[in-house]
Amino acid sequence: MNVYKAAISRRTIRKFKQKEIPISTLMKLVNSARMAPSTANLQPLEYIIVKEKPLRAKIFDCVSWAGYIAPEGNPGSGEKPVAYIVIIVDSGVVGLSKFERDVGSSAENIMLSAWEMGIGTCWMGAINREKIAKVLKIPASYHVDTVIALGYKNEKPRAVPLKKDCKYWKGRDGELRVPKKSLKRIVHKNKF
Ligand SMILES: Cc1cc2nc3c(=O)[nH]c(=O)nc-3n(C[C@H](O)[C@H](O)[C@H](O)COP(=O)(O)O)c2cc1C
Numbered sequence: 001m002n003v004y005k006a007a008i009s010r011r012t013i014r015k016f017k018q019k020e021i022p023i024s025t026l027m028k029l030v031n032s033a034r035m036a037p038s039t040a041n042l043q044p045l046e047y048i049i050v051k052e053k054p055l056r057a058k059i060f061d062c063v064s065w066a067g068y069i070a071p072e073g074n075p076g077s078g079e080k081p082v083a084y085i086v087i088i089v090d091s092g093v094v095g096l097s098k099f100e101r102d103v104g105s106s107a108e109n110i111m112l113s114a115w116e117m118g119i120g121t122c123w124m125g126a127i128n129r130e131k132i133a134k135v136l137k138i139p140a141s142y143h144v145d146t147v148i149a150l151g152y153k154n155e156k157p158r159a160v161p162l163k164k165d166c167k168y169w170k171g172r173d174g175e176l177r178v179p180k181k182s183l184k185r186i187v188h189k190n191k192f
Contacts, residue, residue: 006112011159011178013120014065015079016151021119023051026083026150032113033087033106044093045102045145048086048136058135059084063147064126066176068167073176081122081149085110086136089143103145110148120153 001009030047038045050059060080066073075081087107089099111121124147132144155175157168162179171177 001116003112006115010111010115011120011157011176012122013151013153013155013157014073014122014149014176015075015153015155016081016120016149017154018078018080018082019152021051021083021150021152023049025117025119026051026085029110029113029119029150030085032109033085036102036106036109038102038105039094039098042093042098043102044090044099045106046088046090046142048088048138050084050086050136051082055135056081056084059086059132059147062128062131062135063124063149065122066168067126069170072170079154080151082151084150085148086132086144087146087148088138089145091141091143099143099145107146107148114150118152119150120155122149124149 026049030049033045033047050056064070065075087103089103107123111123114121127144127147129144132138132147133140133142138144157176157178159180160177162181166179168176168178
């Protein structure tokens with residue numbers, strides 16, 4: 001799969017097969033994040049790979065799924081993520097500013113690389129950061145920014161043209177429809 005195809009076809013996945021992702025694969029995903037663009041090349045981000053079952057269960061309790069359709073978008077008991085990558089920011093490197101774009105570029109590298117490997121991801125921003133820091137023993141000098149949930153895909157959400165509402169919904173087949181703005185609507189050629 002080329003990068004363009006991955007960018008176009010990737011959708012957020014919230015239902016996962018219960019097949020483990022090898023640690024070598026998760027390391028590869030973090031490696032793709034390591035090489036992402038970074039503001040002033042400061043590279044303040046670090047990553048915690050969570051793969052152990054008891055810890056996984058604890059992180060699951062710290063995240064919220066698919067706000068627009070909650071609780072319908074929650075993974076069922078046999079569909080939960082089999083790993084998480086937690087993106088943390090070393091405040092000693094950047095203070096608490098100038099890191100958000102770094103998180104965006106590294107998270108996207110992880111999500112696209114995963115997609116190419118058949119692994120689905122969900123970027124989780126609605127998280128209990130305090131509890132995650134406690135569970136994972138993250139030092140106070142680090143900011144917990146983002147959790148990426150991972151697992152082999154067990155659903156087939158698809159993009160549909162956005163008419164009025166940006167809210168995703170479930171179709172009659174139980175699959176998620178994700179409205180996206182048309183190219184024409186967002187592109188300005190030469191001048192606004
Ligand atoms: C910064 C950010 C935070 C997000 N937080 C959550 C979240 O807490 N829970 C969730 O289920 N999805 C979350 N998402 C996923 C979005 O809901 C999803 O990207 C959006 O609906 C578009 O779907 P797509 O990724 O399939 O294109 C988040 C996405 C971003 C970029």
